[in-house]
Amino acid sequence: xxxxxxxxxxxxxxxxxxxxxxxxxxxxxxxxxxxxxxxxxxxxxxxxxxxxxxxxxxxxxxxxxxxxxxxxxxxxxxxxxxxxxxxxxxxxxxxxxxxxxxxxxxxxxxxxxxxxxxxxxxxxxxxxxxxxxxxxxxxxxxxxxxxxxxxxxxxxxxxxxxxxxxxxxxxxxxxxxxxxxxxxxxxxxxxxxxxxxxxxxxxxxxxxxxxxxxxxxxxxxxxxxxxxxxxxxxxxxxxxxxxxxxxxxxxxxxxxxxxxxxxxxxxxxxxxxxxxxxxxxxxxxxxxxxxxxxxxxxxxxxxxxxxxxxxxxxxxxxxxxxxxxxxxxxxxxxx
Numbered sequence: 001x002x003x004x005x006x007x008x009x010x011x012x013x014x015x016x017x018x019x020x021x022x023x024x025x026x027x028x029x030x031x032x033x034x035x036x037x038x039x040x041x042x043x044x045x046x047x048x049x050x051x052x053x054x055x056x057x058x059x060x061x062x063x064x065x066x067x068x069x070x071x072x073x074x075x076x077x078x079x080x081x082x083x084x085x086x087x088x089x090x091x092x093x094x095x096x097x098x099x100x101x102x103x104x105x106x107x108x109x110x111x112x113x114x115x116x117x118x119x120x121x122x123x124x125x126x127x128x129x130x131x132x133x134x135x136x137x138x139x140x141x142x143x144x145x146x147x148x149x150x151x152x153x154x155x156x157x158x159x160x161x162x163x164x165x166x167x168x169x170x171x172x173x174x175x176x177x178x179x180x181x182x183x184x185x186x187x188x189x190x191x192x193x194x195x196x197x198x199x200x201x202x203x204x205x206x207x208x209x210x211x212x213x214x215x216x217x218x219x220x221x222x223x224x225x226x227x228x229x230x231x232x233x234x235x236x237x238x239x240x241x242x243x244x245x246x247x248x249x250x251x252x253x254x255x256x257x258x259x260x261x262x263x264x265x266x267x268x269x270x271x272x273x274x275x276x277x278x279x280x281x282x283x284x285x286x287x288x289x290x291x292x293x294x295x296x297x298x299x300x301x302x303x304x305x306x307x308x309x310x311x312x313x314x315x316x317x318x319x320x321x322x323x324x325x326x327x328x329x330x331x332x333x334x335x
Contacts, residue, residue, distance in 0.1 A: 002045040024093035059119040065100040066126040077277040085298020144308035156317045158301040162194035165290035167202035177335030182214035182240035223253025248273035248280040270332040285330035292324040
């Protein structure tokens with residue numbers, strides 16, 4: 001069995017340096033760490049996870065919690081990309097990343113109990129769609145935690161620039177001649193409230209008076225509720241000429257459901273999504289959307305969580321906003 005001592009002899013360095021390299025510690029150079037890891041791999045070194053846990057009092061495992069309707073992390077466009085960014089950074093630092101199956105909480109108990117059961121060093125909350133009491137117990141615990149697109153007292157968070165994105169879509173539609181712009185927003189979350197603020201602010205800035213019936217609530221990542229609200233908008237005496245949807249998936253899926261119902265979409269109806277998923281750019285007309293830098297969000301969340309785990313005494317919880325980018329496709333037409 002290959003030991004740290006064997007690797008240190010081959011690399012002509014101390015056992016401590018080898019240990020730091022294999023555990024992703026930042027106080028040795030990148031070149032040295034890369035060389036040691038390469039030698040360890042060539043020698044067939046396999047770390048003893050149990051021994052490492054006993055020595056460091058850490059499992060080097062973090063959890064990803066997402067509570068979303070009938071979906072898991074890997075089937076959701078947004079959260080799967082966030083998770084990939086988290087995994088990339090955490091694995092480079094020697095941590096394993098494990099999704100938390102919210103369905104198992106019914107048998108294993110509360111979220112914090114689940115985390116203790118699995119021995120997580122920390123957790124990334126990717127959707128706070130579970131009971132507030134559950135969330136409060138997690139917040140009151142000492143478990144390091146970082147959230148995505150939600151903010152909590154005394155905890156770090158990574159956010160997309162929701163205040164900027166929707167406003168840019170409104171201004172683009174205005175530049176193309178649209179004055180009747182409707183907004184199908186998501187359910188009541190901090191993300192939705194930011195986007196609503198952005199929408200209302202941009203409309204006021206442009207002198208647009210948007211009737212209340214142009215503001216419709218639907219569910220995120222739900223094509224049926226998007227189709228229902230779009231259908232209601234099109235049935236108005238003065239329907240909008242442009243509809244902003246809550247996300248790309250709901251936009252594409254919702255409009256497709258309307259077509260299947262035999263509803264002929266008027267030629268002058270323009271529309272836009274939100275998120276910037278890759279699939280959306282394969283449709284004709286190419287979807288206008290606001291692309292969130294989702295991978296960067298995951299990477300930043302991972303770096304923040306790693307800091308909270310490894311330097312708890314000096315870690316300062318903070319909110320980091322990651323800017324996105326307007327993608328001017330072809331689905332908002334000139335009037």
